[in-house]
Amino acid sequence: MRMLKAYCQDFWRFRFLLQNLIGRDFKLKYRRSVLGVVWSVLNPLLMCLVMVAVFSSILDMRGSGIDNFPVYLIIGQLLFNFFNEATSTAMSSMLSAAPLIKKVYIPKYIFPLERVCFALVNCLFSFIALVLVMLVTGAKLHATAILAVYPLATLFIFSLGIGLMLAAATVFFRDIMHLWGVFTTALMYFSAVFYDPMTMGGTSAELLRSFIGYNPMYWYIKGFRMTVLYGQVLDFNTIWVCALCAVIALVLGLIVFRSQQDKFVLHI
Amino acid sequence: MSMIEVNNVSMRFNMAKEKHESLKEYFLAAVQGKLQFEEFYALRDVSLKVEKGEFYGLIGLNGSGKSTLLKVIAGVYKPSAGSVTVNGSIAPLIELGAGFDMDLTARENIYLNGTVLGLTPKYIDSKFDEIVEFSELRDFLDVPLKNYSSGMVSRIAFSIATITKPDILIADEILSVGDFMFQEKCEKRMAELMSGGTTVILVSHSIEQIERMCDRVTWLEKGRVRMTGDTKTVCDAYKALDQEAAT
Structure with missing residues (x-):
């Protein structure tokens, strides 16, 4: 309990640093680009356009009965991109913070946390793209969309947990950086970003249906779609799976990170 | 109550003979029993006390552990053994x-x-x-x-x-920056802070500066405390070393 209190005090003292680091990343990301922050919207929009074009014409996946495929697709894309960006930038956060933590005492978890927060900020900006796609395709705005906060918040915690683990591991083994990219690509294909496993036909679909439930990302994306696209209230299963994955990831992440953090300085 | 208390602090670094920065290398080496570390003590059993309002100097040759000690005090490194208590910001x-x-x-x-x-x-x-x-x-x-x-x-x-x-100012060779005008300004600012009750720990290679500013000095040699005492005694002994080496 006392430790928890010390942690909170630490965090409170350094909240402005967190704020400033996010501000710095933001400035640096868009410095010298003409359109600046518009890219956060434009980028997912263009990506969505490409994927819609590919999947609805060349590889005909729309036949599998997804209403409003563009919205379905962009939701999957945005959430998965958030996860991808959050974890892979958090992973290298300790390495890039090396000049700092070698010289001053700063609670180290602030760096992965900052990266995940920054990814969230980006993600929130790119929700404008989602709104645009919904407007263009004439999708209804459901009141349940407000509930989308839940899958997003739990996904944030989930990503933070994974990010903490990766950040700690990467300090000791740089290989993980290269492996993680491959892993997330594989994961993307099993997260139902551009298909619906429930209505998909074909022989392998049965197999996919039985396995996809083990992928946390599938649940977060599914929950988000339920509220925003279909106007449904989250069902019990989605609620507890989202929460459970988030809590497990965070607890594991904190344990791994805490047990290793004093050694970071010696290895970076 | 002392501002800073350093009790029997040792700081050990594992200097891996070969750096294993990839999993494969690491596991291969581990399996073959080749994971060798050379232990290196940057600090060994160092103790010192700094009282409130003191201007404390650290001297020693390159690689004697001065900067490591400062980093341990600042909380950047966690000591491998011993403890550090700091009362204040x-x-x-x-x-x-x-x-x-x-x-x-x-x-x-x-x-x-x-x-x-x-x-x-x-x-x-x-x-x-x-x-x-x-x-x-x-x-x-x-x-x-x-x-x-x-x-x-x-x-x-x-x-x-x-x-x-701040209650404590830890300064590592910082007064060597800038032109002489700015250096003077820095020294003045530090004197100002001191008169406000700030405790200062200074590392410098300029023995002349240490003699001018510090109240007490610790001389580190190869990670151990060689001598602690008032500025004059320690600095004279340190300078004698210089002559020893010269002859």
């Missing part, structure tokens, strides 16, 4: 400008570095002019730091780091 001037981002402007960096040191934006706002005034770089406020000379960077850094009234 620390302003570490271990390397000036920790947390500066060279792509950001001086103005942005003042806020970033200030928060790294644990200041609030409001406080920085209120002291902003003072910081800029002290650094004498008002004309360059909106220039990215990468276009600064190293002297200019350290001016800004020193100004930020000393803007608060």
Whole structure:
């Protein structure tokens, strides 16, 4: 309990640093680009356009009965991109913070946390793209969309947990950086970003249906779609799976990170 | 109550003979039993006490563990053995400008570095002019730091780091920055802080500076305390070493 209190005090003292680091990343990301922050919207929009074009014409996946495929697709894309960006930038956060933590005492978890927060900020900006796609395709705005906060918040915690683990591991083994990219690509294909496993036909679909439930990302994306696209209230299963994955990831992440953090300085 | 108490601190580094930075290498080496570490003690059984308001000096040759000791006190390193107790807030001037981002402007960096040191934006706002005034770089406020000379960077850094009234100021070779005019200014600022009750720990290779400013001095040699005492005694002994080596 006392430790928890010390942690909170630490965090409170350094909240402005967190704020400033996010501000710095933001400035640096868009410095010298003409359109600046518009890219956060434009980028997912263009990506969505490409994927819609590919999947609805060349590889005909729309036949599998997804209403409003563009919205379905962009939701999957945005959430998965958030996860991808959050974890892979958090992973290298300790390495890039090396000049700092070698010289001053700063609670180290602030760096992965900052990266995940920054990814969230980006993600929130790119929700404008989602709104645009919904407007263009004439999708209804459901009141349940407000509930989308839940899958997003739990996904944030989930990503933070994974990010903490990766950040700690990467300090000791740089290989993980290269492996993680491959892993997330594989994961993307099993997260139902551009298909619906429930209505998909074909022989392998049965197999996919039985396995996809083990992928946390599938649940977060599914929950988000339920509220925003279909106007449904989250069902019990989605609620507890989202929460459970988030809590497990965070607890594991904190344990791994805490047990290793004093050694970071010696290895970076 | 002492401000800083260092009790039997040892700091061990594992100097891996070959660095294993990939999993495969690591496992291969582990399986073959080739994971060798050479232990290296940067500090061994170091104890010292710094009282409130003292100007404390650390001297020693290169590689004697001075900077490591400062980092242990500042909380950057966790000692492998022993304990460090610090009563009060620390302003570490271990390397000036920790947390500066060279792509950001001086103005942005003042806020970033200030928060790294644990200041609030409001406080920085209120002291902003003072910081800029002290650094004498008002004309360059909106220039990215990468276009600064190293002297200019350290001016800004020193100004930020000393803007608060810290209980303890840890200074590693920082007074060697800048031209002599600025050095004088820095020394004056440190004297000001001292009169306000700040405790200072100074590392310097300039023995003349140590003699002029410090009350007490510890001499480190190869990670051990060789001598602790008042400035004159320790410095004389240290200088005698110099002559010994010369002859």
